[in-house]
Amino acid sequence: MTVPGPFFIGGTGRSGTTHLRDVLGQHPAVYGVPDETHFLIDPGGLEDLARALTVAYTPSHGDDALRRFDRLMRVTLAGQSGTGSRRRNLPSLLGASRYWAALDRLREQLAWYTFGYTFDEGAADDGRMVLLSPDEMTTYRRVVPRYFDDRPTLIAILRGFVEELFGGAAAAQGKPTWAEKTPFNVLSAPFLWELFPEATVVHIIRHPVSVVASLLHQTWAPSELWQVVAWLSPVYQRWFRIRDALDLQHTRLVEVRLEDLAEDWPRQRRLLFEALGLDDVETSVGFERPAVHHRDTQLSTEQRALVVGELGWAIERLGYDPEPAT
Secondary structure (H helix, E strand, O other): OOOOOOEEEEOOOOOOHHHHHHHHHOOOOEEEOOOOOOOOOOOOOHHHHHHHOOOOOOHHHHHHHHHHHHHHHHHHOEOOOOOHHHHOEHHHHHOHHHHHHHHHHHHHHHEEEEEEEEOOOEEOOOOOEEOOOOOOOOEEEEEEEOOOOOHHHHHHHHHHHHHHHHHHHHHHOOOOEEEEEOHHHHHHHHHHHHHOOOOEEEEEEOOHHHHHHHHOOOOOOOOOHHHHHHHHHHHHHHHHHHHHOOOOOOOOEEEEEHHHHHHOHHHHHHHHHHHOOOOOOOOOOOOOHHHHHOOOOOOOHHHHHHHHHHHHHHHHHOOOOOOOOO
């Protein structure tokens, strides 16, 4: 029997992506990866790595890309970072032994060899003396990456790594497929489909006025209204450019509106699962109208007018009226 999935959930942020991941994770066939993993599409992640080892290859670019990815996986996403990412610990979420073993295997597949060299004090090319201070690094170990002239070969390796992490965690829970949620998945949908051509990208949409109102209350987002609008505008622009280029008859893209899900959740749940190729099942997590619309009146009349004036084109393309329904 063919199992649908995997599923990549995305949106603008503050559009219901987390709640949708929780809903899918309650389906008996779907393992919901319990946090945003980021390593597929973020700076230094697999998307950057694939480019550095193919069309952008130089030994230096490849060395840098492998080091960035290694730091991302071994420090930033492993709870070792000094930033807010300390709260994210993928080894504990996905299984530490599986995580570290998969990461070591991937490095063996991507790194050709390493060599070390020493920075010596002495005369520079222009005749000046170069003196190293005691705290300066005097040795460096360079990684020589493999070059993949045949990009599908590299993509197959990267796919195997992702499947080992997410598919292994799903199998441990007795589930045949998985769903991963990172909001900007939608802006990297072509790369995600390259990794998993059979995947479904689930784009959850919310009225832009409500998205702006919610972003204003997030510590990680801009704090000024005009800054939030400027943050969102290129996100919508890029998504429409990507969507307009898709062959929608042969692309597994499912777009749902948050407000529609909350209007009649049992019916919308059936339609959602049907669109994803899943049997309908009841879930303890659902979408409720008060939770979806509680941001609708938080902006003043002047603030709403500014948002509609700047993002009216996106509001129209997403099929909304200028003012959110209350």
